[in-house]
Amino acid sequence: MIKIVLLVIFYFAFPIVIIYLCKKWSILQKLGSIVLAYGFGLLLGSTGIFPRGSDGYKLALQGKTSLLKTEVQTLINQGKATEEDLFVNQIGTVQDIIPSLVVPLAFPLLLFSLNLRRWLRYAKKGFISVVLALVSGLVMVTIGFFIWKDSIPESWKLAGMFEGIYAGGTPNFVAIKMALNVDSNLFVIVSTYDMIVGAFLVLFFITVAPRIFRFILPPFDESKGIIGDEAEIASQTDNLEDYSGMFKKGVLLPLVGAFGISILIFAISGGLALLLPKLPLMVVVILSITTLGLALSLLKFINRIEKTFQLGMYLILVFSLTVASMANLRTMFGVGMLNLILFITWCYFGSLILHIILAKIFRIDADNFLITSAAFIFSPPFVPLVANALKNKDVIVTGITGGIIGYIVGNYLGVALAYFLKGF
Numbered sequence: 064m065i066k067i068v069l070l071v072i073f074y075f076a077f078p079i080v081i082i083y084l085c086k087k088w089s090i091l092q093k094l095g096s097i098v099l100a101y102g103f104g105l106l107l108g109s110t111g112i113f114p115r116g117s118d119g120y121k122l123a124l125q126g127k128t129s130l131l132k133t134e135v136q137t138l139i140n141q142g143k144a145t146e147e148d149l150f151v152n153q154i155g156t157v158q159d160i161i162p163s164l165v166v167p168l169a170f171p172l173l174l175f176s177l178n179l180r181r182w183l184r185y186a187k188k189g190f191i192s193v194v195l196a197l198v199s200g201l202v203m204v205t206i207g208f209f210i211w212k213d214s215i216p217e218s219w220k221l222a223g224m225f226e227g228i229y230a231g232g233t234p235n236f237v238a239i240k241m242a243l244n245v246d247s248n249l250f251v252i253v254s255t256y257d258m259i260v261g262a263f264l265v266l267f268f269i270t271v272a273p274r275i276f277r278f279i280l281p282p283f284d285e286s287k288g289i290i291g292d293e294a295e296i297a298s299q300t301d302n303l304e305d306y307s308g309m310f311k312k313g314v315l316l317p318l319v320g321a322f323g324i325s326i327l328i329f330a331i332s333g334g335l336a337l338l339l340p341k342l343p344l345m346v347v348v349i350l351s352i353t354t355l356g357l358a359l360s361l362l363k364f365i366n367r368i369e370k371t372f373q374l375g376m377y378l379i380l381v382f383s384l385t386v387a388s389m390a391n392l393r394t395m396f397g398v399g400m401l402n403l404i405l406f407i408t409w410c411y412f413g414s415l416i417l418h419i420i421l422a423k424i425f426r427i428d429a430d431n432f433l434i435t436s437a438a439f440i441f442s443p444p445f446v447p448l449v450a451n452a453l454k455n456k457d458v459i460v461t462g463i464t465g466g467i468i469g470y471i472v473g474n475y476l477g478v479a480l481a482y483f484l485k486g487f
Contacts, residue, residue, distance in 0.1 A: 329348075
């Protein structure tokens with residue numbers, strides 16, 4: 064029992080270490096805390112620290128993370144499992160429960176601080192590019208589904224997740240995984256491939272992309288830049304990954320209150336799901352949480368609570384570390400995964416190519432195109448990095464707006480697209 068308690072403490076404490084490392088070393092900050100959480104989790108799961116269980120126990124799992132304690136004991140009595148499998152099953156139960164709890168609690172916190180009205184007031188110019196990016200993602204993910212649907216198991220679920228991550232980023236990716244009940248091992252494989260492909264895109268966006276896209280698309284009109292308080296805008300964009308000051312008295316107590324509201328939203332969403340038994344439970348829970356979180360973000364006393372976004376991202380780090388530790392690098396890569404890599408690559412680069420074609424048609428300038436693409440593909444925290452590569456701070460708010468819209472609509476679009484494609 065002590066080992067299980069220590070494991071739980073590790074899952075919740077080590078993300079704090081990751082946050083500290085990112086703050087201390089700029090190279091790790093650029094790499095990203097999510098990437099580090101997945102990396103450490105994969106390392107933990109691949110080193111053989113966790114016992115894997117007997118063949119009989121693995122056979123009884125049938126794709127599940129864990130079994131009921133009574134089921135394991137029955138297997139032991141029948142000679143199909145060993146006493147060690149009880150401990151293995153406890154680990155699996157912990158790895159199953161933590162993601163199921165932290166994601167529904169994280170998403171409202173991520174939404175509480177997002178003031179959509181303020182962003183739209185500052186960034187109307189790039190709204191067309193945001194819409195075009197959404198259309199591009201939906202079209203190319205759908206086409207990719209029809210290309211690979213017969214060669215990838217449960218491709219409709221993957222299409223929903225890809226749409227979620229393209230529109231909103233990692234939080235939506237995680238939420239849709241929960242909503243669609245995607246196998247944890249498959250999720251880690253997809254996440255790993257996604258990071259590999261995404262890393263090449265990040266490098267492209269901050270190096271040669273500005274020159275290429277400025278050659279193809281019209282130049283940015285500096286006379287039509289942002290209108291508003293530049294200090295406020297800089298504050299909102301620079302603090303997305305600033306975890307400092309969370310334990311100050313004036314910050315901590317309201318933050319605890321926000322966490323309590325997030326628990327209440329989770330409870331209400333769970334109750335609503337029980338009232339709609341004909342609908343998939345986690346789909347109702349995730350979409351209800353998204354809707355209630357967005358609605359409460361419109362209340363000023365909630366929207367003004369500091370560090371809610373950071374607390375939500377901390378919980379996403381806990382999820383990332385936990386889920387990644389369930390995978391094993393030695394078994395997750397193989398020839399059969401080539402189609403999965405191609406599907407992910409198609410979604411990323413296909414969406415980008417279609418977006419630039421539409422931007423050319425609608426005469427979107429290069430800087431607004433690139434910043435909205437970055438916001439959708441990499442999420443808001445990467446926007447200042449790309450804006451710095453563009454040497455154009457005026458488009459930061461446009462990028463943040465696009466990313467926020469992606470956070471809001473990503474769950475709806477991902478789940479809707481998945482269930483639409485399920486029928487094909």
